[in-house]
Every structure is written in C-alpha cells, then in structure tokens.
Amino acid sequence: MKTAELEVVESQNKKEKPTQDQIPFGTTFTDHMFTMDYVEGEGWQEPKIIPYQPLTLDPAAVIFHYGQTVFEGLKAYRTKDNRILLFRPEKNFQRLNLSSERLSIPPIDEEQVLGYLTRLIQLEKDWVPETAGTSLYIRPFIIATEPNLAVGPAKTYKFMIILSPVGSYFPGGIKPVIINVEDQFTRAVKGGTGMAKTAGNYSSGYQAQANAKKSGNADVLWLDGIHKKYIEEVGSMNIFFKIKGEIVTPELNGSILKGITRMSIIELLNKWDIPVVERRISIDELYQAYEEGAVEEVFGTGTAAVISPVGELNWLGKKMIFNNHEIGELSQRLYDEITGIQTGKREDLYGWTIEVE
C-alpha cells in the first residue's frame, strides 16, 4: 500500500481511556485522527495523522450550507489473543466512493486510504477495547470546505478518519427491539440519495424517530416514498424476514443503503444453503403472512448491532409480535457467526477480516 508520503505527528498529551464496560456511543475519541485535503486540479494531498483536534472552517464552507458530504462506519475488533481485526473495510471505501459519486465529490484511492486507516489503527491500537461486544468505531468522512455560497460542487474537500471506542450494543444480552412502521414521513425515494451515506439522509429522520420513541418504539421502519407500501429499511439498519423458512430482504432499488452486514448475511445464508431472496416486499404482504403465522423471525442488520432482532412492529394501530419477543434461532446463528469472525473466535472462511499488524 502506498502510504509513503504520510506525515505522522504524535500527540504529546495522551487522553485517559474510558472504562470499557461503560462507553456511550460516539462521544469519546482517540488521541489521533487522519486528514487529507483535496484541491481541484491537484487531487488529494497532504495525508496526515495528527493529534485529534478541532477543525477550522470558513462560515461559508459548502458543508454548512449545501450538505455536500459523505461518510462511512466500520469497526476494529480485538481478539482474545490480542490481534486487531477489521471486517471487510475495502467494502466501506468502495461504498464511500459510490456515495461520493452521487454527491459530486471526487473519489478517493480506496487501497491507499485503507493503508492510511491501517496505520492510524496501529498507532491507536491500545484504544481498541477488549471486553466482549466492545470495539473501536471508525468514522471516515468527507466534507466540502470551499467558502462559496453559490449552489454547486465545491473545489476543495477534507477527508478525515476519527475513531471512537464503543461499548457493547447489547450490554445485558441481545434484546429484541420494538419498531414503528412510519406512515407519514419519508426517508428516501427513487432518484434521491437513499443509497448514499450522506448527512441529509439522517437528520431528515429525526422527527419520525422522535415520534416513534414517544410511543415506546426504539426506531422506525421506513416504507418506500412512492407507494408508502414497500418495506425499505430501519433507521440505521437493513431488515430481514424469515417467512416459512425463506429469508426475504428488500432488494436494493436505489433508495436503500447497500449494507455490508446485509451483504455478508446474504453470502452466509447462501453458503449455508438457506434460501434467501432479495425482492420487493410490501407491509401488507408481511402483515398477511404474520396473520397466517408464517413470519418466523425478523431482524435488522448493521455495523452497530450486527444483528438486532425485531420483537414487535407497530403499523397503523396493528401490532405484530415476532417469536414471542425472543431472538430467533437463525438470528442467533448469524450473530454468533459474524461476531465470531469479527473477533477471531471463529475461523474466517471467507477472507472477510484484515489483521492490523
């Protein structure tokens, strides 16, 4: 990997690391961060690992006005024998470039950036926690920095990677969640930015999520923006249904995020000869199958939880309860396999992990 020009400035004031069992998500950051700048006509330049520090930007920077930005999320895991593993990180940088294309942001060199990430994790390896379920969350992102209020792609950008140790998603053991089927607000639509990991897709869901929480739900299940009928995804997860032994997940249609955990699960199910199909599935079809007692398991998938069983869906006053609010057998098997591979407890038969040496 071409990391030759990388400049590294080590922090002289190392922070105290948090107690590993009590790390709230996304508010504690490590000692260093990676930055790289883009200038139109010159390309990406000045890759640097520097002490974690505030950003200084002109108030007219495009990011503040027109939201030209993309991000990724992945994790580094510590194994029992103290190795550090990344899970399919090349998929994240591939997706970052897909998101960037949609947002008219110049692409990064995926291999090169993976090299920089590896170097950053090496430097911060003591920040990767070891308690079961914990990890070091990795947030690569790109923001448009040019000070210019004219609507249009910026001429300068900043790519950054920040790192945040995170506690277990299920500190008291896996607990199925209650989700509201959103019937008023829309997350994304064909021709929009739904398949891109870009900032605007997230804050646009806050109102629906707040409404859902008020009525005792943990998150929302989004329906398609056109018919308000076809199931798309949960707040920050893709979704799977086990119906009469077959696993169904909404097909990628341009408005659904191409989840890397989603992809891994489909690949695993194929290896295991468990039937899995990506297709349109409407909320009516799901409800009918539920009424017939055919829905055996429901689970969300994403980097945060890996597998998050759904115990209950609330849809226009109707309540669907799955597997008696307990985690299903297949959900547990998938969870054990993927987290096992991620943390080195199980053999990685698929070449999914990369060790940071």
Add this chain to the structure above:
Amino acid sequence: MKTAELEVVESQNKKEKPTQDQIPFGTTFTDHMFTMDYVEGEGWQEPKIIPYQPLTLDPAAVIFHYGQTVFEGLKAYRTKDNRILLFRPEKNFQRLNLSSERLSIPPIDEEQVLGYLTRLIQLEKDWVPETAGTSLYIRPFIIATEPNLAVGPAKTYKFMIILSPVGSYFPGGIKPVIINVEDQFTRAVKGGTGMAKTAGNYSSGYQAQANAKKSGNADVLWLDGIHKKYIEEVGSMNIFFKIKGEIVTPELNGSILKGITRMSIIELLNKWDIPVVERRISIDELYQAYEEGAVEEVFGTGTAAVISPVGELNWLGKKMIFNNHEIGELSQRLYDEITGIQTGKREDLYGWTIEVE
C-alpha cells in the same frame, strides 16, 4: 426589539470592498458576522456581532455527519437616496423556524433575530452596493455543533448570519434561461424535507444540474418524486406559467419550497386582478398547452434573480420555446414592480420593506 444583551466587537482590520460591478456571488464577505449559541436546557444565548472569522468545531460535530442544519437567504438593497431596505425579512425568519421544526432544531425568536440582523446591517451599511441590480446578500443559518456520532438531534447549535455583497444577476440585461426537465433524479418527495431550506436538499441536485449544464441548460426543472409527472420547482426558484392569460404555479404540497418572492408575486397578481391559481400542473399538460400555442410566458422566481424568464424547456428530447426567447410583458412588469419596491424606486404599497436606519 430586544437586542439589549447583544455584544458587539468591531473589527480592527477592515477589508477592501470589491468593485461593485464585478462581484461574483457568495465568495466575498463583509467585516462582521452575527453568532448566537444554543445549549439544551438553557436556550439561545450570547448573541454577538464579531469580526468575520473561521469557525472552530469538533470533527464529530453533528453538522458534519447527519446534516442537521437550516438556512435562509435574503437581501439588503440601497436606494437612490441612500437608504437601506430589507424585503419582507420577517417571512425569512418565519420560514427558518418552519425549516428548523422539520429538522428538529430549536426555534429562534423571530423578532429578536430580526433586531440582531438590523444591527448587523447598520454596522455593515457601507458594504451594501449601489449599482443597479446589486445588493448585500444575507445568509442566516443554524448548524448542530454537538460532538456526538449517535444519530439524533444535537444538544448544542450555532446560529449565524454572514453577509456577502453580490453583483447584478443580469449584468447584461435580463436574459431568459434554458432549463432541462429532470426525468431521472429526484429533489424531494412527500414526507421528506422538500419544503425546508436544509443543506441536504441542495447537494442532492448537483448531479442533475451537472448533467443539465453538459447539454447546454442553465438548471433543472424538478418533477414530483412520486409520479415523475407534476411540476415542482427549478433548482433554486419557484416556477410560474402564463397559460391563456391565467397564471399557474404548482401548489405547495410539502415538497416545494415556500418562496417569499413566489408569495409576493401571487399577492401582486391578486392586487392587479390578474387571475392566478396554485394547483398541480403536470409536464404533459404544459406540453399540450405549449403545442396548442397557449403558453404565453414562463418564469422562475427567487431571491437571487427575483424574476428569471424561462426561454426554453427541454423535456425528453422535446423542446418548448417560450415567447421567442424574450422576456414576457407580465414577467417584466412583475420584475419592475418588485425590484422597484426593493430599491425604493416605487412606492411600497404593501408594507413589504423595512428600512435599516
């Protein structure tokens, strides 16, 4: 107006003002800016006018990751007799609060903030240019500043106002634009954020706008996200059609921006007893009317251009040419009236302007 607590720090290094006829939009800023911070549980605080300066934010600030932000755009105009006028600024702050509600951002006190804006313009009055067609562009905006990667509304925000002198939108006289009817990408959909002035709505249009420019169009006309059929708005303008003497503009449906120029034009047309109707209008209906020779004028409306005549629409290989690529009589009359009121050349019969004394 309650501006008592306002702290003012005057800049000691005043910038050179640009030559008034050659000011590119949105890259030159005045000597000062307004800032105010919000802290959950405490409210908006520390209103300040300070020298224009970079912002310092944690790389984990919510604005960089989840796009929780809203903005406004309005202008200050210099009259022949050297007064400075604002055009319906209270409407901008009302709309800012509507946008904020959609993005789960706490509201500002509209009257108070208008007071702060007035004070800022007073201080920067020499920056309001005087050449015909020029003005001082005003950009109020709010960004979520809390460093937190958890998806959800931030606990801290910054409200700012920055000012930028702008040249004439039509330096060589009004010139009708050529617009492409976008058939692939979507700007907004029912239940989304289309009616809010929020960052994500803008960068999501860059790809379509770049495609349009490649084929010789100045911008895109967006169709509704559901049927890809009903006309919504142009890149940064609302749109009006004069068909057989009647003025038609798409009705506000939740995905169209509630333009203040749009509102003013509807009010003017009502005063002038010219029939105007807000309703759904499909691109097919428009094309059919065009084929029948019934489309007399087409124009966009917005703060930047006030009235921007549309000389040509390109839709799936079909070309519609309006009024021989010339500005129509009504477009000219509306332009003259509104810009006349804005710059004090015509009597403000409607109480639309506020003088900054």
